Amino acid sequence: MINIHLYPSPFLNESRILREARLLEKLGLFERIDLVGTGRSDLAVTEAVSDRIHIRRIGLRDESLSFLEKTQATMTWSAAVFRSYRGERIGCVNCHSIATLPLGVRFKRTTGARLVYDAHELETETNGLHGLRKRLTKLTERALIGQADHCIFVGDAIDNWYREAYGITNTTVLYNCPPYRELQPSDVFRERFGIPADMPIFLYQGLIGEGRGLRLLVEAFAGLRGRAALVILGYGPLSGWVREQADACDNVFHHPAVPPGELLSYTAAADVGLSVIEPTSLSYEYCMPNKLFEYIMAGKPLIVSPTTEQRSFLRRFRVGEVASELTADALRSAVMTLLSRPPGHYQAELARARQLFNWDRQEKALESVYRQWLGFDAPVRSLAPMEGEAT
Template sequence: MKKIIVSVTNDLTTDQRVDKVCTTLQKNGFDVLLVGRHLKNSIFINRTYKTKRLHLWFAKGFLFYAEYNIRLFFFLLFSKKDSLLSNDLDTLLANFLVSKIQQKKLIYDSHELFSEIPELIHKPFVKSVWQKLENYLLPKLKNTYTVSQGIANYYNKKYVTNFKVVRNLPLKKEVEPHDFSLFNQEKKIILYQGAVNIGRGLELMIDTMPFLDNCIFVIIGEGDVLLYLKQKIIKQYLEKQVLFLGKMTPEKLQKITPLADIGISFEEDLGLNYHFALPNKIFDYIQAEIPVLVSDLPEMKQIVLTYQVGEIIENRTPEELAAQIKKMLKKDFSKTLKTAKKELVWENEEQLLMSIF
């Protein structure tokens, strides 16, 4: 049995893409070990494949990435394996060095344009470091894939590489019965699930809520701007209209998502990473059979146009956005959602994924 070590910088709990990849590899005869990091609030995980969390001194910033890659390098170096799977640029250096030293096959999964993430916009030095690392490593890689055609085209043109596209689609599932006791049944539910970070359009949705008396906005996730958003709704007296449910396990999230009436993905055009983004939450909404409202950005826009499962934001002002949402809530997308959910599932991506491995 071929042994593969998969590495990420998160604590393994909520990374659905990596879990699906690991499960697919295991199903196809690989002995999988997933390596991440341990956080103070990390919860126990029970997977069908092996997992390991590295304990670190540093939790963020340069020292975290440096320490993690050093620890990861030595862990990989002295572990038995036939191949390595690196997820994103922040795990790539350690994997690349070990693959060269020991002549092991390296596969790279780029979840995003890491050097173009909005968090680096106002950090030119940090961005330049990641960019130099990307410039050095990516042209040397042979087995690569990413989440959207836009990112693949960008990398293939810039580095003359051969990135393939394996979209972050959800597993096929049936919609669970709704438990409306979780929310006010008289209100329409607008849902955001994912990282609560800069550039996700959450401020815009909060500013829109005063114009939507019959709606509540539910935010599921954690991130850099969570505290700021909580303070914002207090200042605007929106505590009853905006609910924060925190980070959830995928299993619990799958029971909450079908309760919504609209799922949003309002990413702003802050650099190429968001411009080419194809967030997995869009596919999770579709799998839960709820219509989507998305930014006018190429990848997510194409999904809506192709499958007719929602709408594209027409105007990013609170009043006009509220008017569009009110009209959208009166429309029926049930037939197109049922059709799209059959096609947009992980099971249809597995064959392409395995061709890379």
């Protein structure tokens, strides 16, 4: 019996899907786990991640296509994927985007497989989705989501939205947290950029693009010269602009992206983490960025923008400061408030959050999905209870 994970990407940095697959491999629920995506001319068609986990890249993805061309390409890809699994004994299909849900439903109806809708964002309210494409996406999700045996969402706000919009109750929240680990202090940014030892380093890590508050952050830190340094780590469409700003401002620095496996060691070199989201869509308003959990795992207090899920999280866990509004002045004020706190002010709450929000704890919720909701039988791999947690 096999498990198929459907996602229209070449599977280069899909850490969430890979973590889920590795847990399922450890649980011994399936003989084989296939991560099925799209191909690229410079990538192998098949790639072994482990003895049981394999990446299968089917067809080629062309980002330059129009909406109608992309729709046709998705249909062609779906048909090719379906043909390639004809005759296979499929136990479960995981759809990681709305684009793959019709294919997942087809697999369920023809093979009897369990179907999991594992949406990575609020799929019908994403940035850039509008017009006919948005209407069709909404119609597709409303028509098919009831076919899912279980739904997995990335945060409470998105989970609540789906429950209210479709009247579903078979849902689980699975945060995209890094595994628990102890990190050693690092001075990589101070050594690379010559930042003085007494100047606090505020770090943004992730995609360098619009919607991430980068223009506001640069403006905010331009008014904090001599008080704080801003390091922007990553790559993306605005990388050139960030380098220009770094050349013009002596407390703004750009660091190229680093391999995912090394990221947290760089996070440990900062003093404070920044998670600023511009709510240009409802999905952005409700999102819970990976970087927030990465900062927490590194033991770094946060400055966040006042989006719904981030604001709610910092009310429950006092691990940093929430900007009063999404402006450069408000972000600068939040920085000054954080810097005015006594040393160690956030550490007790950060330690508590690290124990709760790590992938080792999320695995427990994911295991329950497969055993209790989907009915797959396998020996339970129990986790030791956290200190102070009821057993």
